[in-house]
Amino acid sequence: MTVKTRFAPSPTGYMHLGNARTALFNALFAWQEQGVFLLRIEDTDQERSTTEFAQQLMQDLQWLGLSWQEGPNVNEISPPYYQAQRGEIYARYYQQLMDNDQAYPCFCSAAELSLSRKLQRAAGQAPRYAGTCAHLSPSEIEAKLAQGVQPTLRFRVPKNEKIIFTDMVRGEQQFMSDDIGDFIIRRADGTPAFFFCNAIDDALMQVTKALRGEDHLTNTPRQLMILSALNLPAPQYGHFSLILGHDGAPLSKRNGSMSIKELREKGWLSLAVVNYLARLGHSYTEDTLLSLEELARQINDQRLGHAPSRFDPQHLKHWQQLALSQLDDEQWWQWLTHNITLEIPSDLCHLFIHAVRPNVLFPEDAQQWAEMILTENLVWNEEAHLVIKETDSAFFNHALIALHNSQGDYAKLVDELKQTSGLKGKKLFMPLRAALTGVTHGPEMAYLLPLIGIHRAEQRLSSAADQDSL
Numbered sequence: 478m479t480v481k482t483r484f485a486p487s488p489t490g491y492m493h494l495g496n497a498r499t500a501l502f503n504a505l506f507a508w509q510e511q512g513v514f515l516l517r518i519e520d521t522d523q524e525r526s527t528t529e530f531a532q533q534l535m536q537d538l539q540w541l542g543l544s545w546q547e548g549p550n551v552n553e554i555s556p557p558y559y560q561a562q563r564g565e566i567y568a569r570y571y572q573q574l575m576d577n578d579q580a581y582p583c584f585c586s587a588a589e590l591s592l593s594r595k596l597q598r599a600a601g602q603a604p605r606y607a608g609t610c611a612h613l614s615p616s617e618i619e620a621k622l623a624q625g626v627q628p629t630l631r632f633r634v635p636k637n638e639k640i641i642f643t644d645m646v647r648g649e650q651q652f653m654s655d656d657i658g659d660f661i662i663r664r665a666d667g668t669p670a671f672f673f674c675n676a677i678d679d680a681l682m683q684v685t686k687a688l689r690g691e692d693h694l695t696n697t698p699r700q701l702m703i704l705s706a707l708n709l710p711a712p713q714y715g716h717f718s719l720i721l722g723h724d725g726a727p728l729s730k731r732n733g734s735m736s737i738k739e740l741r742e743k744g745w746l747s748l749a750v751v752n753y754l755a756r757l758g759h760s761y762t763e764d765t766l767l768s769l770e771e772l773a774r775q776i777n778d779q780r781l782g783h784a785p786s787r788f789d790p791q792h793l794k795h796w797q798q799l800a801l802s803q804l805d806d807e808q809w810w811q812w813l814t815h816n817i818t819l820e821i822p823s824d825l826c827h828l829f830i831h832a833v834r835p836n837v838l839f840p841e842d843a844q845q846w847a848e849m850i851l852t853e854n855l856v857w858n859e860e861a862h863l864v865i866k867e868t869d870s871a872f873f874n875h876a877l878i879a880l881h882n883s884q885g886d887y888a889k890l891v892d893e894l895k896q897t898s899g900l901k902g903k904k905l906f907m908p909l910r911a912a913l914t915g916v917t918h919g920p921e922m923a924y925l926l927p928l929i930g931i932h933r934a935e936q937r938l939s940s941a942a943d944q945d946s947l
């Protein structure tokens with residue numbers, strides 16, 4: 478059977494790195510075996526789901542390179558792929574469960590349920606549905622319906638069953654059915670509960686593997702019981718530990734974790750993002766930057782881990798650096814100017830690229846260098862200020878003369894300045910850089926100077942000379 482994996486997000490916010498890793502691993506495990514990566518939009522939470530989030534989600538997946546081989550607008554063999562449109566399908570399975578007495582209407586009010594839970598806790602028991610409506614007679618049900626009470630539908634959990642499954646990430650898992658109370662599969666407003674439609678859809682769409690976050694681990698026995706009651710096949714499940722933010726809480730749409738959209742807008746490269754994510758909860762033998770094809774080829778379920786992982790921006794930056802270094806100059810310029818507008822004159826672009834590329838991780842870095850190059854009002858940072866103050870004004874006057882004589886050729890300028898100032902090494906390069914760029918580190922001066930131009934360089938050296946004499 479062909480491997481079919483799926484990503485089944487809810488369009489209730491912007492996709493974050495935790496969601497993206499789930500999507501990535503599902504895609505990689507499918508592609509490794511030339512299988513199908515399916516996308517299904519789980520928009521049953523009508524209040525929080527929006528079409529805008531769904532659109533953004535798909536755009537984010539495309540940007541990450543995680544295109545789906547089945548799902549919205551692609552190879553629609555089990556449509557629709559939006560759960561909000563699958564009500565009729567779910568209705569058939571609710572009916573089947575009711576016909577077989579595997580589900581029953583529950584008329585308990587929220588207050589009654591809460592009271593029951595309190596009593597159970599007070600008696601030292603784990604709270605679960607007490608079964609109040611489990612054995613109502615048809616006439617009792619009729620009477621309640623006649624009063625206009627909208628019931629929920631509960632799944633009748635089989636007694637004394639052991640539910641065992643092998644988790645792709647965590648190995649064998651066991652649950653006892655008696656620990657699980659009869660649970661709601663259809664809410665009073667008619668909408669399906671997550672475990673229900675998620676399980677039914679995986680079966681109908683013939684999903685063979687479902688990797689997801691460990692927030693779903695306790696849903697799994699419920700889903701397996703539903704599928705078994707309906708005689709439907711279950712996928713192989715795998716549950717990853719959640720990715721935690723710097724505050725130690727799981728990344729979540731609700732707590733404003735950095736979204737994929739935001740990462741893209743800041744100029745992160747998608748190849749950096751997927752290389753980073755592929756190594757959270759999975760180890761590769763190679764620590765070089767890999768293409769998606771290579772990541773898929775080398776993914777291995779024996780190398781999955783469930784140690785908790787924390788989002789580390791430093792690691793992501795490492796991958797950003799590697800991904801950037803793979804771009805040729807034209808791609809690099811495109812990446813840059815896609816994100817920002819630069820005032821660099823077009824005949825100097827090439828020089829600019831050579832000058833700043835090694836110092837740029839994000840477009841905004843390049844923007845800062847461009848501003849430094851072009852400004853008529855250079856501001857020194859604290860360190861530069863200090864260096865300039867500690868340097869004799871004669872040095873900058875010598876530098877001014879050397880600038881003229883060299884016509885802006887940095888190597889010539891330095892040669893002459895060595896002679897005239899008698900300084901060399903750090904003592905020479907630091908004040909020169911500080912005066913010309915306002916900072917004490919940065920791109921190679923030999924590239925920067927022609928960009929700054931003789932006129933601005935002259936002004937900058939003069940103000941350094943002036944400052945010193947103050």
Ligand SMILES: Nc1ncnc2c1ncn2[C@@H]1O[C@H](COP(=O)(O)OP(=O)(O)OP(=O)(O)O)[C@@H](O)[C@H]1O
Pocket residue numbers: 485486487488489490494495496497498499688689690691692693717718719720721727728729730731732
């Ligand atoms: N912090 C996380 N780390 C890893 N995976 C996660 C994380 N949060 C969610 N997931 C996984 O992402 C997939 C899609 O989940 P879903 O669309 O429900 O998003 P969510 O972030 O859990 O939403 P919400 O913040 O509303 O709970 C699921 O497999 C879920 O387990």
Ligand SMILES: [Zn+2]
Pocket residue numbers: 582583584585608609610611
């Ligand atoms: Zn009830």
